[in-house]
Amino acid sequence: MAVQTYSARALQTGALEAKLSGLAPLGPPDLAAIRACCEDVRSHGAGAEILRVGEEGPPRLILEGWAGWTATLPDGRRQIVQILLPGDVVGLPPSPGGAVAALTTLKTADAAPLAAAVEGSAPEHRALRAAWNAVQQAGHRQLLDQVVRLGRRSAYERTAHLLLELLGRQHRAGLTDQNAMAWPLTQEMLADVLGLSIVHVNRTLQQLRRDGMIVLRTGRVTIPDVERLARVAEWDAAR
Amino acid sequence: MAVQTYSARALQTGALEAKLSGLAPLGPPDLAAIRACCEDVRSHGAGAEILRVGEEGPPRLILEGWAGWTATLPDGRRQIVQILLPGDVVGLPPSPGGAVAALTTLKTADAAPLAAAVEGSAPEHRALRAAWNAVQQAGHRQLLDQVVRLGRRSAYERTAHLLLELLGRQHRAGLTDQNAMAWPLTQEMLADVLGLSIVHVNRTLQQLRRDGMIVLRTGRVTIPDVERLARVAEWDAAR
DNA sequence: CGGGACCTTGATTATCTTCAATGCTAGTGG
DNA sequence: CCACTAGCATTGAAGATAATCAAGGTCCCG
Numbered sequence: 001m002a003v004q005t006y007s008a009r010a011l012q013t014g015a016l017e018a019k020l021s022g023l024a025p026l027g028p029p030d031l032a033a034i035r036a037c038c039e040d041v042r043s044h045g046a047g048a049e050i051l052r053v054g055e056e057g058p059p060r061l062i063l064e065g066w067a068g069w070t071a072t073l074p075d076g077r078r079q080i081v082q083i084l085l086p087g088d089v090v091g092l093p094p095s096p097g098g099a100v101a102a103l104t105t106l107k108t109a110d111a112a113p114l115a116a117a118v119e120g121s122a123p124e125h126r127a128l129r130a131a132w133n134a135v136q137q138a139g140h141r142q143l144l145d146q147v148v149r150l151g152r153r154s155a156y157e158r159t160a161h162l163l164l165e166l167l168g169r170q171h172r173a174g175l176t177d178q179n180a181m182a183w184p185l186t187q188e189m190l191a192d193v194l195g196l197s198i199v200h201v202n203r204t205l206q207q208l209r210r211d212g213m214i215v216l217r218t219g220r221v222t223i224p225d226v227e228r229l230a231r232v233a234e235w236d237a238a239r
Numbered sequence: 240m241a242v243q244t245y246s247a248r249a250l251q252t253g254a255l256e257a258k259l260s261g262l263a264p265l266g267p268p269d270l271a272a273i274r275a276c277c278e279d280v281r282s283h284g285a286g287a288e289i290l291r292v293g294e295e296g297p298p299r300l301i302l303e304g305w306a307g308w309t310a311t312l313p314d315g316r317r318q319i320v321q322i323l324l325p326g327d328v329v330g331l332p333p334s335p336g337g338a339v340a341a342l343t344t345l346k347t348a349d350a351a352p353l354a355a356a357v358e359g360s361a362p363e364h365r366a367l368r369a370a371w372n373a374v375q376q377a378g379h380r381q382l383l384d385q386v387v388r389l390g391r392r393s394a395y396e397r398t399a400h401l402l403l404e405l406l407g408r409q410h411r412a413g414l415t416d417q418n419a420m421a422w423p424l425t426q427e428m429l430a431d432v433l434g435l436s437i438v439h440v441n442r443t444l445q446q447l448r449r450d451g452m453i454v455l456r457t458g459r460v461t462i463p464d465v466e467r468l469a470r471v472a473e474w475d476a477a478r
Numbered sequence: 479c480g481g482g483a484c485c486t487t488g489a490t491t492a493t494c495t496t497c498a499a500t501g502c503t504a505g506t507g508g
Numbered sequence: 509c510c511a512c513t514a515g516c517a518t519t520g521a522a523g524a525t526a527a528t529c530a531a532g533g534t535c536c537c538g
Contacts, residue, residue, distance in 0.1 A: 054376075071387045073473050079390040081383055094372065096380035097478070133333065137293075141335035143382055144320055148310045150389035151318040151434030155526070186484065195390030197527050202486065234312050239336070394494075425516065436495050441518060 012038055012063040012107065015087030016114075018174035023131040030128040033117035037061050040110035050100040050108060051091050058112045059091035065106035066184055070192070071098040080193040082142060083166065087173040089114065104184045141239070142169075150195045153234075155204045158194045160213065160233035167223060183221035251277055251302040251346065254326030257413035262370040269367040272356035276300050279349035289339040289347060290330050297351045298330035304345035305423055309431070310337040319432040321381060322405065326412040328353065343423045380478070381408075389434045392473075394443045397433045399452065399472035406462060422460040 013034050020026055020034075041063065044050060050067060051057050067084040081098060084090055089111045090100045117125045118132045145165060149158045170181045185193075191201045208214045213229050215222040223229055230237070252273050259265055259273075280302065283289060289306060290296050306323040320337060323329055328350045329339045356364045357371045384404060388397045409420045424432075430440045447453045452468050454461040462468055469476070 071383060073387070073391060074475075075473065077391045079387045081386045094376040094379045096376060096383045097475075098383060137333040137335060140333045143386070144310060144335045144337060147320045147382070147385055147389060148312070148318045150386060152312060152316045188484080198484095199486085199528080200526055203526095206486085234314065236313075236336075426518095427516080437516095438496080438518085439494055442494095445518085 011035075012041065012109070013061070015063070015085070015173035015175060016061060016089075019087045019135065019172050020128070020131040022172055023134040024127040026127055026131065027124060029122075029124040030117070033113050033125065033128065036113035037109040037111055038063075039113075042108055044102040044106040044108065046102055046104050046106075048102045048106070050102060050106070052099045053091065054097055057091060058110055059089050059115055060108040061089050061111040061114065062086050063107040063109055065102065065104040066182075067100050067106055068103050068189070068193070069098055070101050078192045079195065080189065082139075082146060083193060085166070085169055085173060086175065088139075103189055155194070155196055155200055156207060157233050158196070159190075159201070159204050159208060160229050161235060162190075162193060163214065163221070163223060164226070164230060164233055164235050167226070178222075179224065179226055180220055180222040182219065183216065184219060250274075251280065251348070252300070254302070254324070254412035254414060255300060255328075258326045258374065258411050259367070259370040261411055262373040263366040265366055265370065266363060268361075268363040269356070272352050272364065272367065275352035276348040276350055277302075278352075281347055283341040283345040283347065285341055285343050285345075287341045287345070289341060289345070291338045292330065293336055296330060297349055298328050298354055299347040300328050300350040300353065301325050302346040302348055304341065304343040305421075306339050306345055307342050307428070307432070308337055309340050317431045318434065319428065321378075321385060322432060324405070324408055324412060325414065327378075342428055394433070394435055394439055395446060396472050397435070398429075398440070398443050398447060399468050400474060401429075401432060402453065402460070402462065403465070403469060403472055403474050406465070417461075418463065418465055419459055419461040421458065422455065423458060 016034055017026070017031065020030075026034075044065075050060060053069065062084055064086055067088075067090065068080040069082040069084060069090070070078060070080050072078045083103075084100065091111070092115065118129055142165065145161070149161055153161060167176065167179065167181055170176050175181060187201045187205070188198050190196075190205075191198045194201065196204070205214075205216065209216060212224060213232070215224060229235075255273055256265070256270065259269075265273075283304075289299060292308065301323055303325055306327075306329065307319040308321040308323060308329070309317060309319050311317045322342075323339065330350075331354065357368055381404065384400070388400055392400060406415065406418065406420055409415050414420060426440045426444070427437050429435075429444075430437045433440065435443070444453070444455065448455060451463060452471070454463060468474075
């Protein structure tokens with residue numbers, strides 16, 4: 001849970017840059033604003049609470065590792081509302097409840113410079129603002145998808161659908177290799193995302209493996225046939 | 240599904256005004272912006288699609304009746320992502336997918352004047368903007384609650400929790416009478432909100448009635464003991 | 479070697495869905 | 509006025525899906 005501070009300037013913002021570049025052609029001022037975030041980089045141990053959503057505090061950009069926007073009921077039941085990947089920014093208004101917690105060890109940066117560029121009206125950040133709007137829209141869409149997954153899909157479909165969402169998101173952040181991606185989630189975390197019990201997640205994953213839908217190795221998952229998985233997940237291609 | 244156009248100026252914006260007034264003291268210019276929306280009032284039959292979320296088109300303010308932000312899977316399963324009440328505005332960016340459909344007969348107004356006042360930076364609309372931010376935040380919070388309901392709550396808790404959310408929202412819009420409120424949802428609609436089957440919703444409602452949690456009469460529901468319902472719903476008082 | 483975190487398994491139970499009727503009520507047209 | 513209809517609510521029975529309970533098993537790390 002220790003929090004260390006670096007001032008390294010290594011290119012840790014690659015995921016965000018890849019994601020935004022796919023939406024609008026970023027200029028040098030945009031890249032400068034993004035990279036300025038690395039002035040304040042912190043490491044968080046797995047399980048650490050990064051911030052409480054809705055309370056004051058600067059937004060943070062995830063550089064490495066996975067986090068989760070989580071809500072916990074008084075009796076301990078936990079729901080991960082949204083998984084947060086490298087390149088995602090957390091803590092921007094409008095800010096509801098819950099908290100952002102590190103699911104793995106995590107590296108985050110101060111997103112204030114980015115937020116300032118986006119919220120201003122400087123002409124040199126026009127492209128950045130356009131890209132940012134699209135990112136916000138995608139975030140909303142993910143929330144919509146999460147509601148539909150939880151409300152109207154079976155465990156098998158839910159899992160398949162989430163895998164496809166994460167593959168797409170990591171792909172757009174330049175974090176995939178063919179159809180393979182990092183998979184740091186324990187089955188307990190996955191259960192908290194999907195609204196299922198651990199045991200049932202275990203059996204569902206086994207079923208997906210037996211069906212050849214996924215290949216799961218320590219810390220990594222491969223989806224041999226995305227088309228096929230998309231069919232069983234009723235994945236909406238028009239996105 | 241007919242769409243009629245009025246130019247009446249009767250005070251149909253009461254729900255929105257009540258909701259906003261509870262958040263910041265609105266001034267005459269704010270009220271003028273709100274009431275200007277009534278230049279273009281339309282009626283929609285139950286079941287009509289008001290707009291597709293994410294496509295271009297002016298936002299609309301709900302004056303009377305209930306609507307739902309809905310998503311439909313290719314195989315026909317439907318999920319109501321969020322219930323929309325009088326005083327709510329739909330179709331503002333960031334706009335994900337899905338559509339807004341009338342759940343009852345509905346009266347809506349063009350929300351463009353309101354949107355303009357909120358998005359500008361005119362000093363006379365400072366209070367309006369503050370109130371609007373709070374409204375946006377509340378909307379996000381509702382989405383968070385919906386995810387947790389669907390992911391981690393039993394049918395009984397889900398139903399109770401939704402009832403409390405709707406009671407609170409209608410109360411803030413000045414639409415309740417003691418602990419009673421309009422209840423125009425069929426059990427099928429409720430099932431689509433809660434991610435349950437119709438039959439199970441029927442049985443859950445019966446259970447709530449037998450337990451004295453709710454009193455349901457045609458088109459209206461009363462919650463005799465809000466405290467008690469809040470306990471079984473694990474309703475978070477700190478909101 | 480012990481411990482802890484994570485994964486897996488079988489058995490049992492609870493929750494929820496599906497299927498198939500039936501009842502109820504309000505509106506419609508003869 | 510009354511059959512007729514359509515939409516909605518209700519019921520029982522059966523079955524699927526998922527949760528819970530209780531052990532083990534594996535792997536890594538100190």
